[in-house]
Amino acid sequence: MLTVKDLKIEFFDHELPEVAVKDVDFTINDGEILGIVGESGSGKSMTAMAIAGLLNRKDLTKSGSIDLDGVDLLNSSRKEIRAIQGNEIGFVFQDPLNSMNPVLKVGPQVEEAMRIRKKSLGLSKEDMKARALELMKSVGLEDAERIYDSYPHQISGGQRQRAMIAAALVLKPKLLICDEPTTALDVTVQKKIIDVLKELNRETGTSILFISHDLSVIKALCDKVVVMKDGLVVEEGSVKEIFENPKNDYTRQLIF
Amino acid sequence: MGKYIIKKLILLIITLLITSFVIFLIFELVPGDPAVDKLGTRATPEAVEALRVKWGLDKPFILRYFQFVTSVFTLDFGVSYTYGISVSNLLKEKMVINLFLSVMSLMIVVVVSFPLGVYVAKHTGGLIDKIMIPLNQTAMSIPSFVLGLLITFLFGMVFKLFRPGGYVSYKADFGGFLYFLIFPAVALAIPKIAMCIRLLRGNILEEADKDYSLTAYARGNNTTGLLYRHVLKNAVMPTITFIGMIAADMICSGIVIEQVFSIPGLGQMLISSISTRDFPVVEAEVLMIALFIMVISFITDVIHAILDPRVRI
Numbered sequence A: 001m002l003t004v005k006d007l008k009i010e011f012f013d014h015e016l017p018e019v020a021v022k023d024v025d026f027t028i029n030d031g032e033i034l035g036i037v038g039e040s041g042s043g044k045s046m047t048a049m050a051i052a053g054l055l056n057r058k059d060l061t062k063s064g065s066i067d068l069d070g071v072d073l074l075n076s077s078r079k080e081i082r083a084i085q086g087n088e089i090g091f092v093f094q095d096p097l098n099s100m101n102p103v104l105k106v107g108p109q110v111e112e113a114m115r116i117r118k119k120s121l122g123l124s125k126e127d128m129k130a131r132a133l134e135l136m137k138s139v140g141l142e143d144a145e146r147i148y149d150s151y152p153h154q155i156s157g158g159q160r161q162r163a164m165i166a167a168a169l170v171l172k173p174k175l176l177i178c179d180e181p182t183t184a185l186d187v188t189v190q191k192k193i194i195d196v197l198k199e200l201n202r203e204t205g206t207s208i209l210f211i212s213h214d215l216s217v218i219k220a221l222c223d224k225v226v227v228m229k230d231g232l233v234v235e236e237g238s239v240k241e242i243f244e245n246p247k248n249d250y251t252r253q254l255i256f
Numbered sequence B: 001m002g003k004y005i006i007k008k009l010i011l012l013i014i015t016l017l018i019t020s021f022v023i024f025l026i027f028e029l030v031p032g033d034p035a036v037d038k039l040g041t042r043a044t045p046e047a048v049e050a051l052r053v054k055w056g057l058d059k060p061f062i063l064r065y066f067q068f069v070t071s072v073f074t075l076d077f078g079v080s081y082t083y084g085i086s087v088s089n090l091l092k093e094k095m096v097i098n099l100f101l102s103v104m105s106l107m108i109v110v111v112v113s114f115p116l117g118v119y120v121a122k123h124t125g126g127l128i129d130k131i132m133i134p135l136n137q138t139a140m141s142i143p144s145f146v147l148g149l150l151i152t153f154l155f156g157m158v159f160k161l162f163r164p165g166g167y168v169s170y171k172a173d174f175g176g177f178l179y180f181l182i183f184p185a186v187a188l189a190i191p192k193i194a195m196c197i198r199l200l201r202g203n204i205l206e207e208a209d210k211d212y213s214l215t216a217y218a219r220g221n222n223t224t225g226l227l228y229r230h231v232l233k234n235a236v237m238p239t240i241t242f243i244g245m246i247a248a249d250m251i252c253s254g255i256v257i258e259q260v261f262s263i264p265g266l267g268q269m270l271i272s273s274i275s276t277r278d279f280p281v282v283e284a285e286v287l288m289i290a291l292f293i294m295v296i297s298f299i300t301d302v303i304h305a306i307l308d309p310r311v312r313i
């Protein structure tokens, strides 16, 4: 479904060009959960943002290809990529407080991917609200109605992250990208969020790209793992292979 | 929201009480006796005492202060020492002129700087943006009274859009009055417009760089959608606060601008009443200016609360 080939991202806003990501290759099949692990600065977020078409910036160059069912996400026009963003790819960021707009209510933010396409989808206000509430409940927001009408600062961190997951899922994307979605949350909430993602994957078959530097989370959730260091993929394989028989020194360091 | 407004109103009243007390106290502490000043040192003590009674200066301080505070509502500020007529009659027209001048100028600032600020932020690095940067810098560094002279020369003398020095009273011709005020209002507004554009542009770019903007892009927003649905509401708040602060300066610069355009506003009266120690007039003027500034800042607080749910507590 998703194939990343020879991805290279280079910053040139400093005197010397700085390679953030290099020679990254991996695939995610339908219904698969792929984890990316690696230390801070290893290029995990850059890889995720490249897939989500969020590297439309002037201070970097990117090369290689990212193929999502026949569309090259790295080299297509902004318009083509916009049609995919929020629609076929959902993105959940690390910090649920900062990734929500503080002056908009939660409900409209959850609905936004629908609202942007409301004409072509033929959705009414009520349809969108019903869909948003349904999803918010499905990710474990019991009092979805109240949260729908709350502002981000009025709900807890865990509720915010659940709402952000709901927001990423409103249009039933093929791929959900989660960039360290639980780092800002405490351990019990973290576990519940992982359960939500697992269940989502089991019930809807949505593929997930899950980024974390916490191996226990990866082990609990993912089918496959990509280990990154200094912008390079150092090892790749199924969770079983990597955890039982790590080949690379760095991977071994991470595990033990 | 209602609670917030009430809280701000109470704060406004407290501020008004403190400000008025300070104003009143200052003029109380100024050495010298206004009655002696008026009558001269050779006046008999009886005559001086009679005048003090007439002006109410024999009453205790607290009582006179109380009268002063309530005069905000009754608009009765007593009698001018110099002219012998009521202060309200003396100042009414001048207050109206300055109120219209300041409000008009603030409106010009808002109407011009918001669209332009948004435009240059949206087209950063574009031609207009490149032209605006030095233009803004220039506009910011020219004092309003110089702009006033420039406008008088250009629009008054070259294009003949108005008659320099030809102030029209609002009682005689309200339309003509407003038309004449446009020119000094623009002179007052230009430096502030430049500042607001720069502030707004910077804030929009800053907000567009925040995490929530990236999230909005990840949902398929285009730049326009991001700007209007997400960024703008966050980005205008510092500019609105700034416009509230400009209000104070509008009055002060306005006093100079009046001279340039020969408008019989508060400025001349303020200067002459200070030099003749006409305290009731000075006190009334200062209090009304303070009130104007407080009301503007109250309005910006309310707009702030409408835009940002986090301050509405």
Ligand SMILES: Nc1ncnc2c1ncn2[C@@H]1O[C@H](COP(=O)(O)OP(=O)(O)OP(=O)(O)O)[C@@H](O)[C@H]1O
Residues within 6 Å of the ligand: A011, A013, A018, A019, A020, A021, A038, A039, A040, A041, A042, A043, A044, A045, A046, A047, A213
């Ligand atoms: N604006 C930038 N200019 C230059 N280099 C950058 C910039 N942003 C990121 N980088 C570089 O890109 C590299 C990869 O960063 P990335 O954010 O992908 O790391 P990460 O693996 O997600 O780390 P973390 O776990 O801390 O989130 C880093 O080495 C960083 O120095």
Ligand SMILES: [Mg+2]
Residues within 6 Å of the ligand: A044, A045, A046, A179
């Ligand atoms: Mg990261």
